[in-house]
Amino acid sequence: MKKITGFVALAMVLLFVSSCKDKKEVISGEITAVTILSFPETDADGDQWDFDLIGSENPDLEVQFNRGASISNDPIGSSERYDDVTNADGPFTFDEFDAPWLLDVLTDDYTVAIYDYDVIGSDQMATFTFNANDYTDDAPSSVTISNGSSSISINIMWTFAE
Numbered sequence: 001m002k003k004i005t006g007f008v009a010l011a012m013v014l015l016f017v018s019s020c021k022d023k024k025e026v027i028s029g030e031i032t033a034v035t036i037l038s039f040p041e042t043d044a045d046g047d048q049w050d051f052d053l054i055g056s057e058n059p060d061l062e063v064q065f066n067r068g069a070s071i072s073n074d075p076i077g078s079s080e081r082y083d084d085v086t087n088a089d090g091p092f093t094f095d096e097f098d099a100p101w102l103l104d105v106l107t108d109d110y111t112v113a114i115y116d117y118d119v120i121g122s123d124q125m126a127t128f129t130f131n132a133n134d135y136t137d138d139a140p141s142s143v144t145i146s147n148g149s150s151s152i153s154i155n156i157m158w159t160f161a162e
Contacts, residue, residue, distance in 0.1 A: 070111060
């Protein structure tokens with residue numbers, strides 16, 4: 001019985017070592033889509049996001065991508081828009097960006113921000129900061145991040161070392 005147990009243990013170790021050799025190192029990633037799963041229906045004061053001459057209006061959603069743990073006035077890129085929507089209309093998938101959304105420095109933080117688009121002065125609705133390195137071990141094709149009442153799913157196409 002000891003020989004069989006020892007053989008099984010040796011086989012398991014060899015299988016583990018073999019699977020580790022097959023695992024490729026992630027060297028970068030690209031965000032291919034962002035899906036807004038939920039967002040705050042009102043601003044921090046409890047008011048509707050937009051107001052027009054005939055009453056309250058729902059937000060016009062867009063997302064922006066920034067390098068770093070905060071948003072900036074010069075984002076890496078932004079998306080198309082969904083106009084006058086509520087959570088009940090969702091989820092909202094954004095997959096057309098004005099520039100590639102690259103995760104080219106895996107140790108950096110990146111921030112995705114949801115905005116209510118306005119011609120003058122868009123309103124920030126929610127932000128989601130993540131570090132790409134936190135996901136390189138498993139290299140999932142999709143990551144879900146929540147912040148308060150807001151939640152997004154990020155699709156990532158990873159690039160592996162040869």
